[in-house]
Amino acid sequence: MPNRLRRAVAGLIAAVLLTASATTATTANAAPSSGFDNWSCKPSAAHPNPLVLLHGLGGNGPGNYSFLGPFLAAKGYCAFTLAYGQATPAIPVGGTVSIAQSSAEIQAFVQQVRQATGAAKVDIVGHSEGGFQSIYGPKVRGYAGQVGKVVALAPPTHGTEFGGLVSVGDYLGLRPLVDQVLQQFGCPACDELIVGGAAVAKLTTGPIAQPGVAYTVIASRFDALVTPHETSFIREPGVTNKYVQDTCPLDPVGHVGLAFDPTVAQLVANALDPAHASRVVCAFGPPL
Template identity: 40%
Template sequence: MLSWKRLVRPLTALLLTAAVAAVPATAAHASSTTSTGWNDYTCKPSAAHPHPVVLVHGTFANATDNWLALAPYLENRGYCVFSLDYGQLPGVPAFHGLGPIDRSAAQLQTFVAKVLAATGAAKADLVGHSQGGMMPRYYLKFLGGAAEVNTFVGIAPDNHGTTLDGLTQLLPYFPGAEDLISAATPGLADQISGSAFLTKLNAGGDTVPGVHYTVIATKYDEVVTPYSSQFLSGSDVHNVLLQNLCPLDLSEHVLIGLTDRIVFHEVANALDPAHATATTCASALS
């Protein structure tokens, strides 16, 4: 008789494939321990941009590949830019963000403290993509991050989990599937809608006082579904649908964080609202 475990494995593989379908091929061989031009601990924030920017990658990504476009974009605008690897699993190089998310948040806490000590800044700004746009909320809410962060920008974040276009709703029909995913990739299991992690994260409200939140989503997101679940509720939240800025923009879950210069312009606006300019389709040329 065919065992449940043999039936579960294809479903697990399907979930993993859906989550990483568009991950750039360079991630498989790029070094994730060093960055290209940023992570300069001698950088001192300017009066114009007093907060160092910490970039937080997504699931199956790393500190380098996720930010090959956005990091230089921000550096060229005068920011001190840093990025970290988190959520590593033993024996899995380059593809990170797979460990338990509460532990990943503790890694972020340590990294931000290191950046603040090196730069002398009082607070940092955070910009994250996908899981990296959600995980820092645990740091802000439970690990004292609200005292260390000024602005948090989430690009395509799974703030309330994802159904992966309904695929996760099949899990109850495969006994043992959720346990298998939790054991192999706990960071992925934590992101499924209704998980214990997300229930704890969102209990009592989405935000914490003192932090400015911006969420940028695309209606073509095929990984964090429904896309509206990405938006936050709170008194200091700016929720943005990319297609309201530029109806012609077809970026989906990966490209919105990796290469979309319209999104980059909106990120720059969030980091420096005093000098914000309108974000339109033409912003792709700026």
């Protein structure tokens, strides 16, 4: 990426993070039927399923969802995130350990959210590796009965031809920490998510979509990391697959940018509550 574009993107993300921080402060004082990482939040009748938000490889929950988390809380959801799959708790870089280890942490977090909120089910929103985990967990770990909806943003469902999935942390200013983790601990998840990887094989053996769960997979035609783009999609009954550009053809959003794109945020909200879907106002997401 040219330096000028990289600086512009970094500026855009910084602005998004500042805006999201202000929004978080607002939602922290909101009614207890909404909130981002507000553990006193109780789901409303309109949104009975709390949200579990899963970050991408090399990132963490608070950073990856600094825009989308407050956006969904403002829509009336109880939304919760975590930093799963950290090689060491001393470094805020997640998702690098094995898919199996991360998925166990995520399953425990789902139970924690259900217990705290009193909800029978959660809805899961996942980005990149988090999108993969949102699909993998209900099937492989067997908790589909506790999940209502899954919205996966650019998941490497069938594996990706590109091995450099450590991207979210890179563009959130965590690259030195990402490099430190990779040098000290390696990245088992990276090997498992490429075409033919062990986790991909486990997920794609037999039907992927689980009965009773409504799936939406959202991808971008400009994604340079999960390629070919079609590999994100699940061509099975009960799954809605869509490109951002099917709704907003001029949106140049890339892989990382999906979590920071107002267009995608509206698509996610509509997927979570299709009975009250609103017209999407096209915007421009970060092209990275």
